[in-house]
Each structure stands twice: as structure tokens, then as C-alpha cells.
Amino acid sequence: MTLDLLFLNGEALNQSNLEDQVIDFQDRAFHYGDGVFETLRIHCGEIPNWKFHQQRLLQAQAQLKLPIDNFLEYWPTFVKKHLSxxxxxxxxxxxxxxxxxxxxxxxxSTTINWWLKVSDLPEQSLSFKQTNKQLTVCQHQLSRQPAFAGLKHLNRLDQVMARSEWDNKEYFDDGIMCNLDGDVIECTMSNIFWLESNQVYTPDLNLEGVDGCVRRWLINHLSATSKPLRVIKSVKLQRLLSAxxxxxxNSLIGIQSVDNIAGHQISLSSTVKELADEFNQQYLF
Structure with missing residues (x-):
């Protein structure tokens, strides 16, 4: 059965009559990208890792002054009623x-509008089974705005332009994006990490980039170990190539190894599989 559901402010919309359902021309998301979004995985009627999605939404509430208290209070009821x-x-x-x-x-004073589009998982996300990923390196650089760093705000023009650099005939799963200084920050759809001597590293996101929910889980998960995750402020591509x-x-693929970056073969490590298994087991995948 194909999943194809759409909700506006908690109410189901008639999918057979969507052409008559338009966004209000004065909606600020349409005019200014004034809002945020979350990409969610649904498993057995629940949202895995929801506490980190909520954490990021609360961050957006504080940084963007978004009035989402009522939404967050209603969300568990909505999930139970419509997604269970x-x-x-x-x-x-x-x-x-x-x-x-x-x-x-x-x-x-304003009242938020929120939409939820529910669909089948993309083919590459049907399971969290390890399938080594291939990355390209994007020429488009990430814009720098510390006030919005970490958030999934609605302006995704950087990612749109970066993703346009390769087409579907080129088999890349994602593209690495650097900042204005040439430092690796993230990929267009995912956060990136590397290992050196069994130590996990990831780029700093205080100036730009999206602080993903699986990234948040990893930082929290490794904080109690002898080798907590280390956040690096400046990392050039060469460091990843020699890692x-x-x-x-990301929330749809979980934790996935990379075996190729722009034609360079990348070593694989059992540590990544162990981290992936720990994440999957916690969320019952």
C-alpha cells in the first residue's frame, strides 16, 4: 500500500482535490521562507529520535521567535491519532x-501554519542496512549565518544549487559542502564524520550547517564513552581522504559508511558498523 497523506494544522486534506487547496498568498513561509522543517522517519507508529527533533524545534523557537508551544503540546496526540x-x-x-x-x-501576534506530508520511504532508505555510500564534492559553498546555524530553516538555496551539480546518471549518494573558507561542513542531505585511530570527529556547525538529529544522538551516545565525539572547527577535504x-x-538512512569520495577510495571500519548497530538497536530497526 502506497503512503500518501497530507495534513494541514493537524487536519487531513483530501488528496483527490489538492488542486483546490492552495497556500495563503500572505503566508510568511511562501514570502520569506519564514519557518523551519523536519524530515521524520516513522517506525511502528512512532517517530524515532523525536526528542532530538523537538530539541531542534525548541532551538528554532528561541532563535527565530517561532510560537510553537501549542504545536509541541498537540504533537503526541496527533501522532497517536494519525500515525500510530x-x-x-x-x-x-x-x-x-x-x-x-x-x-x-x-x-x-500570529498563528503558525504547519503541514505534514507522509509518504513511503525512498528506496535508499528502506532499511538501515549498511550500503556503502559514494560522495562527490560540491563547488557551491555554504552561506555563513551564525544566527541560523544548526537549524533546518526553509531557505535551502545553498543545497538546491549544490545538488544541481550532478544528475541522476552520476551515481553519487550525496555531495560534500564546504564553507567560504574551504572547510568541510556537511553534505547536502546529511552530516559527515570521520575516524582517526578509532576516534570519531565531525565538523563544527556554529557558523553554518544543519545540526542533524542522528548527529545529536551520536554526540550524546559517545559522551559517556572513553572517546567522546570531537568537534573540529577547521577541516580540509584532504583530512577526510586520508581518514x-x-x-x-540523517534521519532516513541512519548511519552509513562512505567508501568513495570524488573517485578516491575510502577505507572502511568495523567501528562505523558497530555505531550503526547501536543506533538501530536503540530504535528497534
Missing amino acids: EIESGCAKLIISRGVSPRGYQIPG DAVFIT
Whole structure:
């Protein structure tokens, strides 16, 4: 059975009549990208890693002054009512500041609009089974804005331009993105990590990039070990090419090894598989 559900502010929309259902022209998400989104995996009627999604939404509430308290309070009820029977799938949650008069100024009071699109998992995400990934290196550089760093805000033009650098005939799973200084930050759809002497490293995201939920899980998970994850402020591509292993993460693929970066073979490590197994076991995959 194909999953194809759409909700607006918690209410199911009629999929057979979507052409008559339009976004309000004055919605600030449409005008200014004024909002955030989350990509969610659904498993046995629940959202794995939800606490880290909520953590990032609360960060958005603080940094962007988004009024999402009522949404967060209602969310568990919504999941139980509408998602509890879904065995496996994914969803995109979009939260807009809502409708306001013309102009950039944040209105004194506003009601958010939120959409949830539920669909089948992409083919590459049907399981968290290890399938080594191949990466390209994007020429487009990430914009720098510390005020928005870590968030999944609605302006994704950097990722759009970076992803346009390769087509579907070229078999790359993702593309590495660097900042204005040429430092590796992330991939277009995932966070990136590397191993040196069994120590896990990842780029610093205080100036740009998305602080992914599996990344947050890894930092939390490794904090109690003898080798907590180390965040590096400046890392050039060559360091990844010579690393003991490289891997990427996001909420749909979990933790996946990388075996090729722009034609360079990358070593594999059992440590990555162990981390992936620990993540999968915690969320019952």
C-alpha cells in the first residue's frame, strides 16, 4: 500500500482535490521562507529520535521567535491519532510563522501554519542496512549565518544549487559542502564524520550547517564513552581522504559508511558498523 497523506494544522486534506487547496498568498513561509522543517522517519507508529527533533524545534523557537508551544503540546496526540497504524514510512514537517500583512516585520501576534506530508520511504532508505555510500564534492559553498546555524530553516538555496551539480546518471549518494573558507561542513542531505585511530570527529556547525538529529544522538551516545565525539572547527577535504573511515548520517538512512569520495577510495571500519548497530538497536530497526 502506497503512503500518501497530507495534513494541514493537524487536519487531513483530501488528496483527490489538492488542486483546490492552495497556500495563503500572505503566508510568511511562501514570502520569506519564514519557518523551519523536519524530515521524520516513522517506525511502528512512532517517530524515532523525536526528542532530538523537538530539541531542534525548541532551538528554532528561541532563535527565530517561532510560537510553537501549542504545536509541541498537540504533537503526541496527533501522532497517536494519525500515525500510530503506520508500520514504516517518512514524513516532512513544515512549520510556517503563519499569515501576516505585507512586510518583513514579525507581527505582534500570529498563528503558525504547519503541514505534514507522509509518504513511503525512498528506496535508499528502506532499511538501515549498511550500503556503502559514494560522495562527490560540491563547488557551491555554504552561506555563513551564525544566527541560523544548526537549524533546518526553509531557505535551502545553498543545497538546491549544490545538488544541481550532478544528475541522476552520476551515481553519487550525496555531495560534500564546504564553507567560504574551504572547510568541510556537511553534505547536502546529511552530516559527515570521520575516524582517526578509532576516534570519531565531525565538523563544527556554529557558523553554518544543519545540526542533524542522528548527529545529536551520536554526540550524546559517545559522551559517556572513553572517546567522546570531537568537534573540529577547521577541516580540509584532504583530512577526510586520508581518514581511517568516513560516514554520513540523517534521519532516513541512519548511519552509513562512505567508501568513495570524488573517485578516491575510502577505507572502511568495523567501528562505523558497530555505531550503526547501536543506533538501530536503540530504535528497534
